[in-house]
Amino acid sequence: MxxxxxxxxxxxxxxxxxxxxxxxxxxxxxxxxxxxxxxxxxxxxxxxxxxxxxxxxxxxxxxxxxxLRIGSPIVRPQSIVCIGMNYAAHAIESGAEPPSIPVVFLKPSNTVAGPYDAAPIPPLSSKYDWEVELGIVIGRPASYLADLDEAVGCIAGYVVANDLSEREYQLPGAGGQWTKGKSLPGSTPLGPWLVPADEVDPRSLRLRSWVNGSARQDSTTADLIFDAASLVHHCSQYMLLEPGDVILTGTPEGVALSGRFPYLTQGDVVEVEISGLGRQRQEFYRARAAREALV
Structure with a gap:
C-alpha cells in the first residue's frame, strides 16, 4: 500500500x-x-x-x-526532527568528522511542500542546495524508549524527503545558523507516498538525486551511521515524538556544498528518489522579496 x-x-x-x-x-x-x-x-x-x-x-x-495534484502524504507534522551528517562521506565533504552521536536539529513544519510543487529559492540566496533523505513517520507516542524494539514499534512508515538548505545562512560566518538555513518556505518536499513500515526494509534503500538530469547523489541506507530504529530511540530520550512527526535521517554525499557542483538557480530541476518510496521533481524559481511583491 x-x-x-x-x-x-x-x-x-x-x-x-x-x-x-x-x-x-x-x-x-x-x-x-x-x-x-x-x-x-x-x-x-x-x-x-x-x-x-x-x-x-x-x-x-x-x-x-x-x-490531481499530489500533496505531502502526511498533513503538516507537529515536529520535523532532522539528523545532520549521518553519512560519513557527506560529513567529510562538509568539512566535518563523522559524528559519534546523532546531530539533531529541528525544521519548522510550515516548510512542508508537495513532491512536485514548484520550489522557491529565497530572494537573497546564493547557495541553495538539495539533499535527498529517508523520512521516518512516527505512528505512536515515543518518549524514553527502552530499546530498539520499542523504537521499531513506533514507526508507522517511510517517505522520500528533500531537505533543501541555504548553506550561507546555515554555516558559521556572518550570522550563519542551522535554523536559518533550514527553515525556508517550501524547503521540505515530502512524498509522493507514505509506505507502511512493514512493507519497507529501511536498511538497504537506494537514494539518488539529479539536477537537470545529471546524477548527483547515489548511495544506500546501508551507509547510514545511525539507522532508523537507533534514531527514533535516541531522539525519544530528549523529546516526545508524537504520531505524525517526521524524522529526516540525513543525506549522502553529492550535494553542492561539496564544491563539485553549482548551487541551484532559477529554472533548475531537481529530482530525488528512494527505491520503493517514489520519486520527486521540483522546478526552482526565484522568490521575490516582500518589497518587490508590493510594487
Whole structure:
C-alpha cells in the first residue's frame, strides 16, 4: 500500500494506492476512514484499518485521482526532527568528522511542500542546495524508549524527503545558523507516498538525486551511521515524538556544498528518489522579496 493526499493545497483528500488481485494498482479514497492522513489516523491503527477495508471491498475507487495534484502524504507534522551528517562521506565533504552521536536539529513544519510543487529559492540566496533523505513517520507516542524494539514499534512508515538548505545562512560566518538555513518556505518536499513500515526494509534503500538530469547523489541506507530504529530511540530520550512527526535521517554525499557542483538557480530541476518510496521533481524559481511583491 501507498498512502497519498490528492488535491490542491489545503484541500487534499486522503487516498491509498493498492494492487488488486490481477496485479493492477488502483487508487481509493479514504474519506470513509479518516478526514486526513495525520497523527490521529496513524495512532488509531489507520494502516491496519485501511488493509481491512481494502480486503472487504469497502473503499471507493478514486477514478479521477490520476489528474490531481499530489500533496505531502502526511498533513503538516507537529515536529520535523532532522539528523545532520549521518553519512560519513557527506560529513567529510562538509568539512566535518563523522559524528559519534546523532546531530539533531529541528525544521519548522510550515516548510512542508508537495513532491512536485514548484520550489522557491529565497530572494537573497546564493547557495541553495538539495539533499535527498529517508523520512521516518512516527505512528505512536515515543518518549524514553527502552530499546530498539520499542523504537521499531513506533514507526508507522517511510517517505522520500528533500531537505533543501541555504548553506550561507546555515554555516558559521556572518550570522550563519542551522535554523536559518533550514527553515525556508517550501524547503521540505515530502512524498509522493507514505509506505507502511512493514512493507519497507529501511536498511538497504537506494537514494539518488539529479539536477537537470545529471546524477548527483547515489548511495544506500546501508551507509547510514545511525539507522532508523537507533534514531527514533535516541531522539525519544530528549523529546516526545508524537504520531505524525517526521524524522529526516540525513543525506549522502553529492550535494553542492561539496564544491563539485553549482548551487541551484532559477529554472533548475531537481529530482530525488528512494527505491520503493517514489520519486520527486521540483522546478526552482526565484522568490521575490516582500518589497518587490508590493510594487
Amino acid at each position: 501507498k498512502f497519498a493526499r490528492l488535491g490542491e493545497p489545503g484541500a487534499e483528500r486522503p487516498a491509498v494506492l493498492a494492487q488488486t488481485q490481477d496485479g493492477v494498482e488502483r487508487t481509493y479514497w479514504l474519506d470513509s476512514l479518516t478526514g486526513d492522513i495525520d497523527g490521529a489516523f496513524l495512532a488509531a491503527d489507520g494502516v491496519g484499518r485501511t488493509r481491512a477495508s481494502l480486503a472487504a471491498g469497502e473503499l471507493v475507487e478514486a477514478r479521477e485521482g490520476a489528474g
